[in-house]
Amino acid sequence: MNTGAFSYQQAIRRAILDLAQNGLHSVVYPSGHKDTIEVAVRRAVLTGVNQTAAKLQLARMDELGCDLVETTAHAGARPSHAVWQGRIFSRSGTSRKYPDFATSTGYGTGAGLCGWNCRHNFYPYFEGLNKRAYTGQQLKDFEKKEISYKGKDYTRYEASQIQREMERRIRKSKREYLALDAAGLDTSQTAATLAKRRQALKDFLKETGLRQDNFREQVAGFGKSAAAKARAEFKSRTLTNASGKLIIIVQKSNIKGPPNGITQKNNAKGGIDRNYYGFDGKQIKQISNNDHGHKAESHFGKHGEHAHDYIYDEKGNLTGRPSRNLTGAEREENLDIL
Ligand SMILES: [Zn+2]
Ligand SMILES: [Zn+2]
DSSP: OBOSSSBHHHHHHHHHHHHHHTTOOEEEOTTSOEEEHHHHHHHHHHHHHHHHHHHHHHHHHHHHTOOEEEEOOOTTOOHHHHTTTTOEEESSSOOSSSOBHHHHHOTTSTTSTTSTTOOOOEEEOOTTTSOOSSOHHHHHHTTOOOEEETTEEEOHHHHHHHHHHHHHHHHHHHHHHHHHHHTTOOOHHHHHHHHHHHHHHHHHHHHHOOOOOGGGGOOTTOOHHHHHHHHHHHHHTEEEOTTOOEEEEOSSOOSBOSTTOEEEEEOTTSSEEEEEEOTTSBEEEEEESSOTTOGGGTTSTTTSOEEEEOEEOTTSOEEEOOEEOOOHHHHHHTTTTO
8 A cells, every 4th residue: 555655664664763763662552551663653654544534535425415424344354343344324323224323333433443453444325326335245254264274263353363463472572682682692592482483474374375464573673684693593503303393502501491492402421412391481301312421321222312301399499300211202203313
């Protein structure tokens, strides 16, 4: 879409960079709701354009003396908008046949028609002259669960919400990366998380056939050079194990790590240790491809390869890490180092 002078996206980008350079990173609304500037500016620009169009439409209708309006409809509308999309309303509220426009659609409020992020619009409707733009069946079809992802079916709206969440996570990783980088701290784990989240979105889009919205993945300050740096870091600091799972190479291992992730560290006594983390980021086990210098563990496997399970008390303190032989599945997954 184009506003003539420059595109929405250029307008938004310019505004965000302006604000970021002045040190503004988030916007708190009177309701207490907080948005990052990327989200707030995008919303303000899109909403402003839509509201201007709506006001012009109303002025035109006043000239025509037209009381009835028909709202537009599209697949993927949020549920609170789906209820009034593609329907006829009376602006004066005096029609016996059609409900009041403003109270039904919330026109003029942030949450309503032409409000925040709303892509709906409306047109004059002349009873007896116009045909309805949408049939009841078409309106129903807009709410079909027609998108499947990982074996579940979603409406276009639901799928778009999943995509928005994934985009939010990508932006969060980028922001985190920039903050760590600016502080001169290690960014490798964030770079890996970012790559993982990007891949997840890519897989999602491929499976659902939905369109990528590059713009929603952007973060002020995270430009081409930061992206290239993060990618290079990710490449040099990661590998995949025999079953294709992502492994992050670390210099120091920690009892806390990437949630559901695996890290790898060269043991000082030779050999390789792989650290497995649970959903909460706490280490659950370690797999080593030799006895890492422990005599007592040299009898495991063929040349000392073994696992440690990490045991915690109810307060979450580590109480032990007993060793044992690798299971068949663990062997298979780590064949690349055994
Ligand atoms: Zn809407
Ligand atoms: Zn050991």
